[in-house]
Amino acid sequence: MPLTPRQQQVLDCLRQHAADFGRAPTLDGLCRLLGLRSRGSLHKHVQALIAEGLVEPLNGRHRGIHLVTQSTDENxxxxxxxxxxxxxxxxxxxxxxxxxxxxxxxxxxxxxxxxxxxxxxxxxxxxxxxxxxxxxxxxxxxxxxxxxxxxxxxxxxxxxxxxxxxxxxxxxxxxxxxxxxxxxxxxxxxxxxxxxxxx
Amino acid sequence: MPLTPRQQQVLDCLRQHAADFGRAPTLDGLCRLLGLRSRGSLHKHVQALIAEGLVEPLNGRHRGIHLVTQSTDENxxxxxxxxxxxxxxxxxxxxxxxxxxxxxxxxxxxxxxxxxxxxxxxxxxxxxxxxxxxxxxxxxxxxxxxxxxxxxxxxxxxxxxxxxxxxxxxxxxxxxxxxxxxxxxxxxxxxxxxxxxxx
DNA sequence: CTGGAGGAGAACGAATCGAGAACGATCCAC
DNA sequence: GTGGATCGTTCTCGATTCGTTCTCCTCCAG
Structure with a gap:
């Protein structure tokens, strides 16, 4: 299932952050980067990415958002x-x-x-x-x-x-x-x- | 069944958009690209493309218009x-x-x-x-x-x-x-x- | 005249997106 | 350890956009 525009934006932002700082941001930090004011709203997008298998689930851990390494070749x-x-x-x-x-x-x-x-x-x-x-x-x-x-x-x-x-x-x-x-x-x-x- | 001229135009526009942005447009966006003012009219053309099997059905999802990819691989x-x-x-x-x-x-x-x-x-x-x-x-x-x-x-x-x-x-x-x-x-x-x- | 292609517009339900509050769990400085 | 601040999670609510369906219209070829 394809990502919605906002979900894609969150994923891009996560990749950017991982490239810049080498670790995951907090939800609050992500909110500021994306111009959001509610962690709850952002959390729903992250859950969608987890459902897509693009991100590992963060079971309560702080800075727990980790990208899943994806294979370059499709097959x-x-x-x-x-x-x-x-x-x-x-x-x-x-x-x-x-x-x-x-x-x-x-x-x-x-x-x-x-x-x-x-x-x-x-x-x-x-x-x-x-x-x-x-x-x-x-x-x-x-x-x-x-x-x-x-x-x-x-x-x-x-x-x-x-x-x-x-x-x-x-x-x-x-x-x-x-x-x-x-x-x-x-x-x-x-x-x-x-x-x-x-x- | 061959496509009507307008349907072909919609299909070309979809391919162009996929090449430019990597994801599907909304019906409103497609309307603007084609100079239409009614989503309903455009929807009929998209339905025709779905019936031809050229496009995957979008069951209510936003930006759900996806081209069917045909793989012509060596394997x-x-x-x-x-x-x-x-x-x-x-x-x-x-x-x-x-x-x-x-x-x-x-x-x-x-x-x-x-x-x-x-x-x-x-x-x-x-x-x-x-x-x-x-x-x-x-x-x-x-x-x-x-x-x-x-x-x-x-x-x-x-x-x-x-x-x-x-x-x-x-x-x-x-x-x-x-x-x-x-x-x-x-x-x-x-x-x-x-x-x-x-x- | 008839039927099909093409379009306009309204109306409805669903998907998307965001705000905010409340609650536990986790983390960190002391 | 311990307490407080931070953080992730869950929930409700509202607003907007979007896909879908419907009716009605024009144009044109047979």
Whole structure:
């Protein structure tokens, strides 16, 4: 969804400020730069930018507005590393990029991981497949997410969120769902695409 | 249906504005550019362009007039239709195209089919997936091929070729391999890539 | 005369934008 | 630590602009 003129103005102003001072402004400071008198009005524009994925959410932190680095090329996404049940994301030494057709991604920021292991094999996600993940901190029940567990390990599983507990469900007869406390599971993104090469 | 002169004029003006300002004008702004005094009249022309598929519909949004971008990339392959076990390839009325990253294809001629049915589900190929097929008439044992059977039906299966017989093996516990005479099976291509969108 | 293209203008609802107040949370100097 | 100032968040309210729809008009070709 395209930005309104005012939203574009706020985004430009944020980029300018980041280039000049190297850190984010406060909402009051932004108001002065834009000639506004109400933080509340500005806050709505910032929320719109967050919804567009152009800005990271600032959960109460001061000067919390951070721009999301966007890829220059339209059809390439960062390939961050490998994801496997039971181990942290194995980051590549240097972030590589990979070409992804628009159909496999969303309009919001995405990145790509390569799957190791067969824990989601029955959902059609095999060892070696590339998965496109939309950067997002919330998911709907039944979506497949990349989740960080207790800050230690990252895994790709189907998620079921209920009051007081979160269940991560593998798609493999040999593995069992695991139940966590909500604060143990941090969603890092939601699966939006997948692809595999056979040659 | 061809455009009327006025509609062509509106379209040209929209393109000009997009090139100059990077975003859509309001109807009032367009009126001034075209020397009109009534938004309502202009709206009829825009509706005509939407009906022609040249412009995306603006459902109440401000500055919602957006040109439809047609991508003519190098990375596009023909999307021929759907393939399912037991039926001929369901050809599309007009050959569509689909963007495919180079990693998912080979240097030889390829085309794309959309899978219907779950006969290859245990090989990670699900209903609705897109598969990239390299146009080829021979295959090695164990490769997954698009094969025409007795000139009647086309199917996606793993192939085992032995002296005097050809076996097509589904990847689904509910289905059994079928043995054919070599002359009954015509290989139309070999699976080289697969991709799936979740949204 | 008839029908289609093109335009004017009014009226309505929705989207956009801003102001301001109130409330907690965060941050910083002491 | 602690308190006060700063800051982010949420809410209501109003004003303006904008897209949409409608009716009515002119012009012109068949």
């Amino acid at each position: 390439t996404l960062p390939l961050l590393g490998k994801i496997a049940a039971g181990r942290p994301i194995e980051a590549l030494p240097q972030p590589d990029t990979i070409e992804i057709p628009p159909r496999l991604r969303t309009s919001r920021p995405c990145y790509v991981l390569q799957v190791t292991g067969d824990s989601m094999a029955e959902a059609g996600i095999l060892d070696g497949d590339f998965v496109v993940i939309e950067r997002r901190e919330t998911a709907r029940n039944g979506e497949i997410v990349a989740a960080l567990i207790r800050g230690e390990e990252t895994t790709l599983k189907r998620i079921i969120q209920e009051p007081g507990q979160v269940t991560l469900v593998p798609a493999n007869r040999g593995l069992l769902p695991v139940v966590y406390a909500p604060e143990e599971v941090a969603i890092q993104g939601v699966l939006v695409g997948q692809m595999r090469a056979y040659h | 596009t392959l023909p999307l021929l239709g759907k393939i399912a076990a037991g039926r001929p390839i369901e050809a599309l009325p007009q050959p569509d195209t689909i963007e495919i990253p180079p990693r998912l294809r080979t240097s030889r001629p390829c085309y794309v089919l959309q899978v219907t049915g779950d006969s290859m589900a245990e090989a990670g190929i699900l209903d609705g997936d897109f598969v990239v097929i390299e146009r080829r008439e021979t295959a090695r044992n164990g490769e997954i091929v698009a094969a025409l059977i007795r000139g009647e039906e086309t199917t996606l299966k793993r192939i085992i070729q032995e002296p005097g017989q050809v076996t097509l093996v589904p990847a689904n516990r509910g289905l059994l391999p079928v043995v054919y005479a070599p002359e009954e099976v015509a290989i139309q291509g070999v699976l080289v890539g697969q991709m799936r969108a979740y949204h």
